[in-house]
Amino acid sequence: xxxxxxxxxxxxxxxxxxxxxxxxxxxxxxxxxxxxxxxxxxxxxxxxxxxxxxxxxxxxxxxxxxxxxxxxxxxxxxxxxxxxxxxxxxxxxxxxxxxxxxxxxxxxxxxxxxxxxxxxxxxxxxxxxxxxxxxxxxxxxxxxxxxxxxxxxxxxxxxxxxxxxxxxxxxxxxxxxxxxxxxxxxxxxxxxxxxxxxxxxxxxxxxx
Amino acid sequence: xxxxxxxxxxxxxxxxxxxxxxxxxxxxxxxxxxxxxxxxxxxxxxxxxxxxxxxxxxxxxxxxxxxxxxxxxxxxxxxxxxxxxxxxxxxxxxxxxxxxxxxxxxxxxxxxxxxxxxxxxxxxxxxxxxxxxxxxxxxxxxxxxxxxxxxxxxxxxxxxxxxxxxxxxxxxxxxxxxxxxxxxxxxxxxxxxxxx
Numbered sequence: 001x002x003x004x005x006x007x008x009x010x011x012x013x014x015x016x017x018x019x020x021x022x023x024x025x026x027x028x029x030x031x032x033x034x035x036x037x038x039x040x041x042x043x044x045x046x047x048x049x050x051x052x053x054x055x056x057x058x059x060x061x062x063x064x065x066x067x068x069x070x071x072x073x074x075x076x077x078x079x080x081x082x083x084x085x086x087x088x089x090x091x092x093x094x095x096x097x098x099x100x101x102x103x104x105x106x107x108x109x110x111x112x113x114x115x116x117x118x119x120x121x122x123x124x125x126x127x128x129x130x131x132x133x134x135x136x137x138x139x140x141x142x143x144x145x146x147x148x149x150x151x152x153x154x155x156x157x158x159x160x161x162x163x164x165x166x167x168x169x170x171x172x173x174x175x176x177x178x179x180x181x182x183x184x185x186x187x188x189x190x191x192x193x194x195x196x197x198x199x200x201x202x203x204x205x206x207x208x
Numbered sequence: 209x210x211x212x213x214x215x216x217x218x219x220x221x222x223x224x225x226x227x228x229x230x231x232x233x234x235x236x237x238x239x240x241x242x243x244x245x246x247x248x249x250x251x252x253x254x255x256x257x258x259x260x261x262x263x264x265x266x267x268x269x270x271x272x273x274x275x276x277x278x279x280x281x282x283x284x285x286x287x288x289x290x291x292x293x294x295x296x297x298x299x300x301x302x303x304x305x306x307x308x309x310x311x312x313x314x315x316x317x318x319x320x321x322x323x324x325x326x327x328x329x330x331x332x333x334x335x336x337x338x339x340x341x342x343x344x345x346x347x348x349x350x351x352x353x354x355x356x357x358x359x360x361x362x363x364x365x366x367x368x369x370x371x372x373x374x375x376x377x378x379x380x381x382x383x384x385x386x387x388x389x390x391x392x393x394x395x396x397x398x399x400x401x402x403x404x
Contacts, residue, residue, distance in 0.1 A: 008313035008364065009341045013334035018350055018401070022327055024251055029222045035247050036229050039238030051315060067316065067331045069221060076228045085231045093227035096219030138367045140313050142340065154296060157368045174367055176298075185341060193360045195340045198367035 001105070002132055004059035008142040009185070030068040037071040046078060048164025052136035053077045056101035077101040106135020106165040109202075114171040116156040119201055124150045126177060127206040128199060136164035139203040143195075146183050147206075151196065152176035159200045173201040250325060256395035258289045259322035259372055263398065264389035266299075267377045277301060280372065284322060293370055294321035300363060301374040302403070307354050309347070309362045309400035310371040311339035317365035319372050323398060330399065340364055350401050373400040 007013075025031040041050060053074035054062075062070065077100045079085050090098040120126060130145030138160055152175060159172040177199050181189035219227070232238045262284055266273040276283035280297030284290065297319060300308035312318065313336045318326040329335055338346045343360045347353070354360055363371045375397040381389060396402035 005314055007333050007337040010333070010337040013332075013337050015349055016329050016334045016338075016346065017332065018329045019327065020396075024325055026328075029225045031247060032225045032229060035240060035243045036225065036232065036238065038246060039232065039240075039243045042243075043237050054315070063333065067328065072221070072225055072228065075232075076224070079228060079231060079237075084235050084237065085228075089231070090224075090227050091215055091219070093230060094219035094223040096217045096223065097215045098219055098224050098227060138314065140364065140366060142313070152298070154369055160367070174369075176363075176369065188341075190342065190344060192356065192358070193343055193362070195362045195364060197364045198369050200367065 001055060001134055001136070002141050003055045004057075004062045005055045006141045008140045025068075030066070033068040033072040033075075037075045040075050040078065044078070044082070047158075048136050048160035049078060050074060051160070052104065052106065052164045053101055055136065056104060058099065058102065061099055073099065073101055104135065104165070106133070106161075108162060108165050108167045112162065112167055112170050114156075114169075115173060115201065116171050118153050118156075118173040118175070120150045120153075120173075120175060120204065122150050122153065125207045126150060126175075126204045128177070128203055129205055133161065135161065137161045137203075139199060140197060142184060143177075143179060143197050143199070146179055148177040148179040148183065148197075150175050151178045154198070157200075159202060161200075161202070175199055175201065175204070177204075250320075254320055255324035256322075256393075256398060257390070258287075258324075259319070259395075259398045260390040260393035261287055262289070262322060262372070263374060263393045264386045266374055267381075267389055268386045273374075276374070289321040291321045293317070294319050296368045296370065297322070298363070298369045298371050299374050300361065300371055300400075302376045302400075304376070305357070306359050306361060307347075307400065307403070308371075308373045309339060309343050309360060310365060310373060311336060311362060312365040313337070313340055314364075314366055317370060319370035322372055323395060327395070347401060352402050354403075373398050375404050378404045 054070045127147045128143045154174045156171040157174050158169040162170045176196050179195045181193040266276050276299050280299045316326050316331040340362050343362050397404050
């Protein structure tokens with residue numbers, strides 16, 4: 001989905017608040033939220049649903065909350081959607097409003113055929129499809145519709161777009177694709193800067 | 209919908225964590241004591257000190273460096289570092305003409321076995337949005353000036369691969385032991401926001 005999580009290229013966030021070192025967990029609740037999510041992942045095997053449970057957060061909530069609040073919100077959303085609890089029960093136990101993520105609008109593709117043999121080779125020119133799916137994808141918005149060059153083939157892996165929406169493990173060839181700054185950012189581009197994105201074959205078309 | 213169903217007041221974050229944790233414990237889904245051991249492992253054993261050993265070995269042993277560049281995960285496992293978020297490791301080497309920078313624009317992907325959990329700034333919108341749009345300018349703001357004739361290669365960890373930058377070995381380190389070398393390799397140099 002073209003959600004608020006898909007941040008590549010957006011303007012307006014200012015300078016990076018960099019620190020040379022910081023505690024692994026700044027506050028006790030962060031450690032506890034991390035523990036909840038790794039426990040959920042270990043027992044429920046949510047595949048790509050973990051990431052998508054966070055991507056479906058209300059955009060204002062996403063941007064205004066610390067990182068581990070994303071994990072907390074995602075874990076609680078998946079627990080409700082799996083029938084382990086309800087919104088009302090979480091509100092009651094928390095003693096106030098417990099915001100959850102919005103409903104999953106993702107749809108599975110018609111073709112769920114696994115593929116392992118790569119269609120493209122290193123050096124091939126490709127174009128990323130511009131299909132802007134309503135569900136989970138690993139094709140960031142800033143490369144959809146853009147032309148690039150395959151620089152690496154990483155073998156076939158289960159594609160998250162399908163696993164995240166209940167389609168199970170479907171293998172798809174995975175590539176690293178190089179884009180020029182000019183292709184991505186047009187007149188705002190800079191020379192001598194290239195961007196690489198790891199993209200499944202289902203995202204690609206061409207050569208053209 | 210009544211007010212009962214949607215309390216106006218946002219519950220404090222600590223209360224929300226306690227609420228979902230209590231539900232999952234009661235349902236038998238999570239065992240907090242067992243999970244504490246996993247979290248403790250993150251706290252004690254995973255961090256950039258591991259990646260620094262990988263870099264120092266690559267600087268000291270050309271054969272190891274060759275293995276590292278051809279199959280990152282296998283070469284890293286030789287030093288005992290492996291596990292989740294480290295199964296497919298791609299090592300990108302800095303040279304006098306190429307500087308590499310790693311980001312995850314969609315989330316927070318990061319090589320856990322070699323660098324541990326990512327720092328806050330790596331997961332925050334400013335870094336994720338700008339690293340792929342204006343990397344040279346961003347690096348300069350962060351105190352790392354990359355000459356105009358050095359190509360900047362940005363790697364967006366969007367899927368399976370996790371990236372580790374192999375920094376250039378600094379001048380004046382020829383007499384240093386591998387252990388001493390590991391001591392000068394920083395987290396930021398292995399993400400690519402710093403040159404040593």
